[in-house]
Amino acid sequence: MFEKTFYATHPDMMECVSNEELRDRYLVSDIFRAGEVVLTYSHGERFIIGGAVPGASPLALPRQREPASAAGHPLLERRELGIVNIGGPGTVTLDGEEIALAKYESLYVPMGTADVLFTGEGARFYLLSVPAHRAFERKKMTLADAATMQRGSLETSNERDIYQLVLPHTCSSASLCLGMTLLKPGSVWNTMPPHVHERRSEIYLYFDLAEDDRIFHYMGQPDALRHIVMENEQAVISPPWSVHMSSGTRNYAFIWAMAGENLDYEDMDVKDICQLR
Ligand SMILES: O=C[C@H](O)[C@@H](O)CC(=O)C(=O)O
Numbered sequence: 692m693f694e695k696t697f698y699a700t701h702p703d704m705m706e707c708v709s710n711e712e713l714r715d716r717y718l719v720s721d722i723f724r725a726g727e728v729v730l731t732y733s734h735g736e737r738f739i740i741g742g743a744v745p746g747a748s749p750l751a752l753p754r755q756r757e758p759a760s761a762a763g764h765p766l767l768e769r770r771e772l773g774i775v776n777i778g779g780p781g782t783v784t785l786d787g788e789e790i791a792l793a794k795y796e797s798l799y800v801p802m803g804t805a806d807v808l809f810t811g812e813g814a815r816f817y818l819l820s821v822p823a824h825r826a827f828e829r830k831k832m833t834l835a836d837a838a839t840m841q842r843g844s845l846e847t848s849n850e851r852d853i854y855q856l857v858l859p860h861t862c863s864s865a866s867l868c869l870g871m872t873l874l875k876p877g878s879v880w881n882t883m884p885p886h887v888h889e890r891r892s893e894i895y896l897y898f899d900l901a902e903d904d905r906i907f908h909y910m911g912q913p914d915a916l917r918h919i920v921m922e923n924e925q926a927v928i929s930p931p932w933s934v935h936m937s938s939g940t941r942n943y944a945f946i947w948a949m950a951g952e953n954l955d956y957e958d959m960d961v962k963d964i965c966q967l968r
């Protein structure tokens with residue numbers, strides 16, 4: 692069912708870890724494969740991180756297989772799902788209702804939704820699911836519907852628009868927070884200055900990069916940074932004790948998703964650049 696399971700980690704585990712081990716623990720790659728729904732599982736907030744790339748025929752979100760008591764039940768029996776299309780136009784069908792999603796458009800799928808179908812050749816659906824305690828309203832969110840924050844400047848190479856898609860003031864959810872950030876041409880730094888949020892884990896998916904572009908993603912405790920070199924359409928897991936920030940070889944887009952103790956975007960501990968080591 693899950694391509695890979697990512698375990699929760701202790702910050703001490705950052706010591707002496709090789710680049711390969713770092714990638715193995717936090718980098719989520721190969722989730723957009725033509726004609727497949729690829730799902731990975733993280734013990735951090737029990738996030739499911741995945742991709743659906745339909746070809747000529749539709750793809751279905753799989754049903755649960757384990758444990759025996761849940762086998763055959765919908766994956767969203769006790770979960771909610773956020774979907775963002777990062778490719779060409781496509782359609783998501785929720786229990787028979789078709790919802791068109793163009794690039795950068797997203798959909799909040801409530802707990803209890805039984806059948807989720809993905810269609811549209813060229814569409815690339817990014818999937819994020821976390822446990823939920825109740826069903827909220829199904830909602831499509833475009834960038835125009837989002838709460839938008841302008842941050843940074845071209846002079847400091849970090850001019851970007853932060854779009855809040857799923858947060859209490861834009862779309863109700865049980866635990867999922869979801870948004871997208873678009874960097875302006877010439878700007879390459881995100882989340883500058885960086886922060887940690889003890890009460891939530893976060894997943895970043897970088898996209899809109901060329902094949903030979905790279906993202907230098909920084910993680911770890913603020914006084915012990917490490918980096919992971921990332922490619923287009925790869926995601927990275929940020930444990931609650933870790934910063935998450937990067938620079939790229941050009942401007943790019945990224946989707947951020949959080950879950951945990953609360954839905955308060957402002958519940959973050961912003962770090963001074965001079966504190967970083
Ligand atoms: O906890 C919030 C997240 O890390 C992002 O919203 C930060 C971000 O998009 C940015 O500064 O560019």
Ligand SMILES: [Zn+2]
Pocket residue numbers: 886888893935959
């Ligand atoms: Zn964050």
